[in-house]
Amino acid sequence: MSIGDVCHIPSPLARHNRGIFAAIVTPRNASNSVFTLEHSAADSRARAGVVHTAHGDIPTPVFMPVGTQGTVKAMEQRSLVELDARIILGNTYHLYLRPGTQVLTAMGGLHRMMGWQGALLTDSGGFQVFSLRELRTLREEGAEFRSHIDGSKHLFTPESVVDIQRAIGSDIFMVLDECTPWPAERSVAKTSMELTLRWAQRSRARHLEAPFMYGHHQAQFAIGQGSTYDDLRRECMDRLVDMDYEGYAIGGLSVGEPHQDMYRIVDVSTERMPRDKPRYLMGVGTPENILRCIALGVDMFDCVMPTRNARNGTIYTTRGRVNIKNAQYKFADEPLDDGLDNHASQNTSLAYLRHLFNAGEILGLMLATMQNVALYLWLARTARQRILEGTFTTWAEDTIQRLHAPRS
């Protein structure tokens, strides 16, 4: 089945989901190209572009809210639409365990199951399996692990991870990689990288031979590893580029290494990533991390930080950081963030949100999450606009100072 073909799945819910498949016929520049580079900054490597998917175009730089188990925690899908989120993440590891591929297939994929008409990217599960530590064993064939839910034994292979993502129906899926622990001896990092590369070959082969399950195009991104060794990172990326993926990601960062190592590895990696393909930095990070890595040429970001911090009461605003449980907000009769143009930011007072957190109310988690997701989406959207206008660098420095300071 070729790009642009549509396979309608008739079902009782179908009438409620008109439009889910509407974006499938989005024209492409070329059969294998999912990216249009619009503009490169003059004073940094920052760039503005568009990632094309079967579920809509995604202006970049972009922040992708994390919806691990088929929901961005504490948010309705329509709130994501309201905030103009164009793409969200799902996680192959979690979705494989729950609800499982049988259910996902019966529902016609995750887009339809969760009623999400935007784009979906799925992480491969490599990072989660890596996080299981005692519960997993890596071997040539794949990664064997025990479920964190019930201890049951499972095997992820490069091929099975492609197939799970086919069942999920994500627009962009990631290869199974080994996320090298940090710190790692050079020899360990090299061995790990070689495994990642062999798995990447198998992943690509499986992807190119298997038909799309729901008829819409699915792109596949490779993941560069190599720990904090510049030469390994270069070699890994070069060899992945030879495999001709639709996009490339930088993995194995934000695992404990100093920020300066992270920035250097991003720098080394983006230098080797093709100009005409999207570049994705996985699992990063703070607003500062994101802006600094945009300057190094990254297009796509995801991180649990805005959603997880929201649930802990740490709120990002355009005027600085807030710990909403702090007594100073008891009488704070002002909008959460008048610099953001959405319902939650404009119509929630700091005092009300503090009360909700103090009283342990779910609505507190909901409103804080909307604020933080709105802030991160605004951050990437404004970065893009500044890149196009040629004012990114000064704006970014100012924004980093402002966002990381206590709220003014």
Place this chain on the structure above:
Amino acid sequence: MSIGDVCHIPSPLARHNRGIFAAIVTPRNASNSVFTLEHSAADSRARAGVVHTAHGDIPTPVFMPVGTQGTVKAMEQRSLVELDARIILGNTYHLYLRPGTQVLTAMGGLHRMMGWQGALLTDSGGFQVFSLRELRTLREEGAEFRSHIDGSKHLFTPESVVDIQRAIGSDIFMVLDECTPWPAERSVAKTSMELTLRWAQRSRARHLEAPFMYGHHQAQFAIGQGSTYDDLRRECMDRLVDMDYEGYAIGGLSVGEPHQDMYRIVDVSTERMPRDKPRYLMGVGTPENILRCIALGVDMFDCVMPTRNARNGTIYTTRGRVNIKNAQYKFADEPLDDGLDNHASQNTSLAYLRHLFNAGEILGLMLATMQNVALYLWLARTARQRILEGTFTTWAEDTIQRLHAPRS
């Protein structure tokens, strides 16, 4: 300050809350009347009417979602608007402890603090203090209790409870009563009722002498007690009616007594309640309870059941009850409730909701809450329509059977 006067509180948030005070100038039929009786059924005592408040007219019968701590748990205020909820509850006991009257006053009242432009009714705290058991002592002056949060000691008097509700700014507030435990000896029930009546006198006096704090009219409802003794219930209601409240409630039910006792006491009570004033049955109940009590002449209901059950995974639908965690819904690719015309009911599949509950996701609680609140609002709204059309009784019997059966 008379009905219809408006006192605008200038503040930084005011511009975001345009319209909060818009309904204040709603015309009234008479200075002290908050109710218009529109229609009485021919074959039951069911009635359709309108409760007039400073924050809008409320067609009755009405179900009032419970927002104990200034939020209907797991719901945004705009979702309540979407479901056409016209009035919600707050709780004096909880709001007094958190955020406290100082904060509420500084915010210009709870409507403004929570951004709720509909009507608010506040329970007096009598039921909560009653529930504290070991933590409270009743005496003539009032109810002394220890906070369930930090053990601090507090005194509620009939007068202080009026003042707390003035600070909350509710449109309808309830007098402090003693919720007589069940079962109670006749002499105990009689002594308790007499205390409730003396407190009611003091509450009314305080209400009539104290100015409204934010300029909008606030009505006060009395609460009938008398346990399951018909004569005490009649006497209590008669003596409350003599005090000329804006509305009357039936309290002390749904505390463990058999359903048939509850129906009999409601029957006895509504017989003595004025035709031209709203009748409110506190804390009741299942869809069946509500429809049966509408038939007995009740206009207003509140209950935590739809919201609390939602969070436990018990869902009411127009096609029957659902335990969403049940394996039978694993592949259930159909809308939660196609009989209800709202986003959550129409666009959430049973399988997706089951997955969210299984995975412990907050969105599950949010969607289930929306469904159950939508169902209860639909129930009261449809009851009203059937009363006006003269088809209430047969519809009610059919609906009771349908709603309480497993989902078809």
